[in-house]
Amino acid sequence: LTFVLVGVTPNQGGGAGAGTAATVNDVVISLYDFQERVNMIESQMGSNKDTPAAQRQLYARMIRENALNELVNYELVYQSAERVGVLPTKAATRDMIISVPSFQEDGRFAREKYTQYLTYKNTTAAEFENKLKRDVVIRQLRDMFLTAMQSPQVLQDLEKEVRETKMNLEFVKFDTEQLAESIGKDKAAIDKYIASAENKSKIESYYGLHKEDYTSKPEVRARHILIKGSADSALKQIQDIRKEAEKGDFAELAKKYSQDEGSKANGGDLKFFARGQMVKEFEDAAFSLPIGQLSEPVKSDYGYHLIKVEERRGGETKSLQEVEREIAKNLIAEESRETLMKEVSDILKDKKDIQAWVAKQKLKWEETGDFGLAQSRIPKIEAGDEALQAALSLKKSGDVYPALVRGGSTAYILKLKQISKPTSQDKSSNLPSSQLAAGGAETLGLWAEELKKSAIIQKNNALLN
Numbered sequence: 515l516t517f518v519l520v521g522v523t524p525n526q527g528g529g530a531g532a533g534t535a536a537t538v539n540d541v542v543i544s545l546y547d548f549q550e551r552v553n554m555i556e557s558q559m560g561s562n563k564d565t566p567a568a569q570r571q572l573y574a575r576m577i578r579e580n581a582l583n584e585l586v587n588y589e590l591v592y593q594s595a596e597r598v599g600v601l602p603t604k605a606a607t608r609d610m611i612i613s614v615p616s617f618q619e620d621g622r623f624a625r626e627k628y629t630q631y632l633t634y635k636n637t638t639a640a641e642f643e644n645k646l647k648r649d650v651v652i653r654q655l656r657d658m659f660l661t662a663m664q665s666p667q668v669l670q671d672l673e674k675e676v677r678e679t680k681m682n683l684e685f686v687k688f689d690t691e692q693l694a695e696s697i698g699k700d701k702a703a704i705d706k707y708i709a710s711a712e713n714k715s716k717i718e719s720y721y722g723l724h725k726e727d728y729t730s731k732p733e734v735r736a737r738h739i740l741i742k743g744s745a746d747s748a749l750k751q752i753q754d755i756r757k758e759a760e761k762g763d764f765a766e767l768a769k770k771y772s773q774d775e776g777s778k779a780n781g782g783d784l785k786f787f788a789r790g791q792m793v794k795e796f797e798d799a800a801f802s803l804p805i806g807q808l809s810e811p812v813k814s815d816y817g818y819h820l821i822k823v824e825e826r827r828g829g830e831t832k833s834l835q836e837v838e839r840e841i842a843k844n845l846i847a848e849e850s851r852e853t854l855m856k857e858v859s860d861i862l863k864d865k866k867d868i869q870a871w872v873a874k875q876k877l878k879w880e881e882t883g884d885f886g887l888a889q890s891r892i893p894k895i896e897a898g899d900e901a902l903q904a905a906l907s908l909k910k911s912g913d914v915y916p917a918l919v920r921g922g923s924t925a926y927i928l929k930l931k932q933i934s935k936p937t938s939q940d941k942s943s944n945l946p947s948s949q950l951a952a953g954g955a956e957t958l959g960l961w962a963e964e965l966k967k968s969a970i971i972q973k974n975n976a977l978l979n
Contacts, residue, residue: 897921
């Protein structure tokens with residue numbers, strides 16, 4: 515099976531059409547992409563209008579089958595390449611764009627034609643380049659095989675390396691918010707912060723912008739009587755109960771008449787509740803009633819309610835003086851977090867010794883233990899793909915990743931402790947360059963076939979009829 519690179523033409527791009535041609539490990543290949551690939555193959559292979567109808571039908575089926583298989587192989591290889599850290603480079607993306615014949619004039623890249631294409635497709639250069647990343651990765655892999663392949667064993671050697679290579683990382687883990695908050699808890703630091711006129715102004719601005727944070731939610735405590743249903747008889751019954759309640763004990767009437775089993779035994783007492791906890795009709799009536807006054811019948815999806823508000827609380831806003839120290843603590847923590855992140859990021863970026871910073875913050879190094887390159891996550895590190903990509907960039911023991919790896923509010927400093935690769939014998943066969951060129955694409959196809967053994971693939975076979 516020869517793997518054919520999908521490539522780029524001005525017909526590619528735009529939005530994906532409705533429907534699915536196939537799924538590869540839950541990644542959808544759209545009908546749009548399938549039809550684009552069919553069109554491309556037909557264009558490359560030329561017209562067959564002079565052949566008999568039966569042959570044309572067979573020819574069309576073969577093209578559609580090839581197109582679908584190529585797209586599936588394409589996605590499989592891309593997913594595997596992504597797992598082991600093969601990423602599209604800016605240079606490779608640029609080279610692919612300028613090599614497209616439709617973007618050229620007199621054999622040279624014409625930016626005007628490229629811009630016209632982007633306008634026609636109603637897309638940006640960034641969006642178009644992002645769409646190309648699969649093509650670029652596949653081309654990089656193909657080129658890698660052409661230059662590195664020394665025997666038909668290259669596929670087995672590559673898979674053996676991915677399968678058997680083990681890494682062990684040292685890492686420092688810290689919660690950026692907790693680290694900064696520990697500084698904000700220092701009483702002397704808060705006093706010093708508040709003493710500054712500039713910081714006083716910051717505190718006032720913060721208070722004005724976040725006043726709702728210092729305002730307690732209004733709550734009411736109410737009793738109710740529910741008569742279920744929406745018929746006139748239910749309304750008549752609740753109206754009669756209201757007449758009794760004007761002179762009688764509301765709690766006793768709730769025990770006697772209410773059809774709300776959750777509150778009936780407690781005399782209809784719903785305790786304190788805030789807005790958003792009851793249905794809107796009930797809530798609006800309860801929050802507008804004066805204490806001690808009976809509502810008119812209130813209709814909701816549950817039926818008819820009679821409501822009596824007994825208490826109110828909340829809705830008060832703390833003064834700036836009351837919350838000044840709390841705000842100062844928050845601002846100190848926020849500013850400290852920014853300072854700490856810049857400090858550690860600069861140390862990592864400049865490849866300085868990170869150990870002094872780790873010791874200063876009283877943090878400690880931990881180990882992940884051995885893990886394989888084919889794993890989707892690194893043990894003990896909750897940062898997903900970002901951590902795995904960072905680890906794959908480390909080449910030798912002692913290398914420190916030059917940036918923080920983030921997982922929510924948790925940050926990680928990563929250092930390669932050890933990497934072990936399988937040993938392999940040199941089986942160079944000195945193949946002729948023509949065989950190597952064919953073998954590069956062939957190897958990608960073989961790789962895809964191997965990947966199919968563990969992949970979940972569903973094809974829309976109706977497309978082949």
